Amino acid sequence: MKNEKQLFYLLMVAVVVLLFVHLGKLYVDIMEARNFVSAREMVEEGHWIFTTMNGVPRYEKPPFPTWMSAWTGALFGCGNISALRFPAALSSLLLVVYFYKIVNFLSDNRRLATISSLVLITNFLVIYVGRRANWDIYSYSFMIIGIYYFILALKEIRTIPNYLFAGLFFGLSILSKGPVGPYVVLLPFYLGYSIVFGWPKLQNIKGIVLCALFAVFIGFSWYFYIYFSDPDTFLAVMEKEATARGNRDVKPFTRYLSFPVQTGVWIFYSVIGLIYPMLIKRVKQPKIYSLFFYWTLFSLILLSLIPSKKERYLFPMMIPLAATTGYYLQYLFQSFNLKRWELNLNTIIFTVLAIVSLFFSIGVYFLPLETDIMTVLFSITTYLTGIGILYFIYGDRNFQHAFCVVILLVIGTGIFGIPILDEMLSNNKKFKSLVTIKEKIRQENLKLYSYAEYSPEVWFRYQEVIPEIKPGDSLTYPVEKEFYLTMNSNKTELLKPFNQLGWKSVYVGMFDDNEEAPPSKNYSDRKIHYLYKITAYDESRPILLNCNSTL
Structure with a gap:
């Protein structure tokens, strides 16, 4: 119980640091800029429904994420990057909270839910996307919240209210990025759930239909309103967007097989967690593990079917992947009789993480930057965490403690590394705005x-x-x-x-x-x-x- 509380406190610290600290650092990318420009024009020009970007109709994306940034921009200034990004970070927080609730409800295991949530929040792609005010994070976050209530309804807990709650958040997901959320998050989950627990019973069909109708009503309300109010412009924009999606960033089907790289420090364990024949024999809840496994698998397949591919599009897959990774890590922490090959494998993995940490503690001084307090603190943090991992692996033989040190490494990087990265990415000496x-x-x-x-x-x-x-x-x-x-x-x-x-x-x-x-x-x-x-x-x-x- 004590270890469980410590892990939960560590999770809270990780969420706060990795999502909210230094929100104003790292320059605004093109996706955020589009959102922020439209948000400013909402505040200054009143274009809350008929959204614009630089004075021109901007109907490519629905307005909910822009409304969020516009409201904080109205309070703290439309040039305040931290304020404009805050709603997205808050949305990421909700995603982690409801992911925790999903894992905890299905497994009835708080420890597993905490470990899986720690893996999720320290995932490189989750940190990168979760701190930026683009449309993706809202869509995925609302979809995960909706899935939680959808599961409750399927388990016949306050059926009608939970179907309506699910429909509400599914609708908000659509209102954030169109049908992307249902396709890359809900559909993979539903397919996995149906394989493991069977297709919904007849008495659930009415509730599912009610949920779907409510989601469509909310999610497509803005689309319908714009279509009937400004049909020519809307259709022209949609045609242009459809053409662009079919021709832009087209990559082969196998592009996403490199997905482990996007997990950052969990690059090795994300793969191990998907070795189904091995894990299914070792986990205490094979059905729940299977659900997350199939959810991950279908996410990868459905994402790969889309011609346009970018690394950040892999975000939906990172959600169930955190749970499959969490299952293996929990097994690792609780097993006292690991086979020699498995003991050696895990020792090597943590040793590699320690070496990388120690490398950064020295390598940071060779960057083309002036050495300042952040550089020194980052170096000290990565050095101490590297030594800590080695101690808990070779001295204490405690994989869970080594895991916690890895989490501290990521947290330390969030505190001291982001300012260094921000300085590195602002290296244009000819910059003149x-x-x-x-x-x-x-x-x-x-x-x-x-x-x-x-x-x-x-x-x-x-x-x-x-x-x-x-x-x-x-x-x-x-x-x-x-x-x-x-x-x-x-x-x-x-x-x-x-x-x-x-x-x-x-x-x-x-x-x-x-x-x-x-x-x-x-x-x-x-x-x-x-x-x-x-x-x-x-x-x-x-x-x-x-x-x-x-x-």
Whole structure:
């Protein structure tokens, strides 16, 4: 009981540190930027239903995650990264809580639930996605909450209320990222549950139908409203999104077989936990283990069927995978008669983790960074945890204590490592944000327009709509006689239409909003801006109002 409480306290510390500490660190990626820009326009422009991004309809994603960021942005500022990310971190917290409740309810084993939850919260991909304010984490979190109430209903506990609760959260999942959640989380769970416990009984069908109808009503309410209010724009956006999903980031079916890498420190145990023939004979609850095994397996298969593949899309698989890993770790901690090969294997695994920890304690000083207090504290933490793992493996022969030290290693990395990583990823010495010219433009009482560029991260940083001039669309043409123009390219031919219409362009300079320097794969031309000042030759002429002209 004492060990169980200690593990639970460790879980609480891990959740708080890994989800909420240094939330403002690490620069905003493109997914977050899209969300934050739309959130700011909700607050400032009132676009809560007809969502926009940089003043243009943004119907590709449903609005619930953006509403969350908008509400915290309204309270603490739409440029406050920590505040904008806080709802996502809170959503991740709920995911861990309800994952714990699912494992505990099904297994009636708090210790297993705690171990599995520790594996989940210290999973590299869970930490990475769980701290960022994109749509994914909301969808998965609501789906896990819904699954908990769905299980209660299937077990005939307050059947109708729990089916309605399940439908509510399934609906919120759809309202967060469309049908992604039901496909990659609910369907794999349901298939696994049906294989292990059988298909639902006849008396459950009515409740399941009620749950589904309620979920559809909530989840697709925004889609239906937008469709009937702005059908042409909505259908055009959906067609564009469908085409993009079919052609973007297309990878082979086998792409996700490298999934153990995404678990971070659990790279070895995530594989061992899926050795079904071995585990099914060793765990005390083979049925519950089988449920999580099939859930994981179907997640991998269904994710692999989608042509578009990214590492972060593996997140749904990490949830049941934490439980299969937890089952093996619990067996390991409770077994006093391990076979020699298994004892040696686990000794090697923890030794490798210790060596990696010790390597980081020295390697951090060789990074191209100035040595500061965080560097020293990170080095001390990784050194002590490395030594601690070795002590508990070779001195005390206690795998559970070694496991706890690994958790402390991840927690320490969250406290001291994230600031170091943030500094490493902000290594572009030529960084010069477009924001630096904002005050000058304002003092001149002029306006900034964009042409032939797409830069959500910069739109967020600029904290204002930068209207886009679109070729052939006279409604987007500026009415001012003088304005600034930003483009992602410095090709002079792009300025010819302006010159042909009697406007002169004066090059102001280049601005580089890339946090990372080349040759980083994250260095993008999308964040480079060439700024021009556009002025009329004849100030009596209106600017670009000739509806028959095209840029």
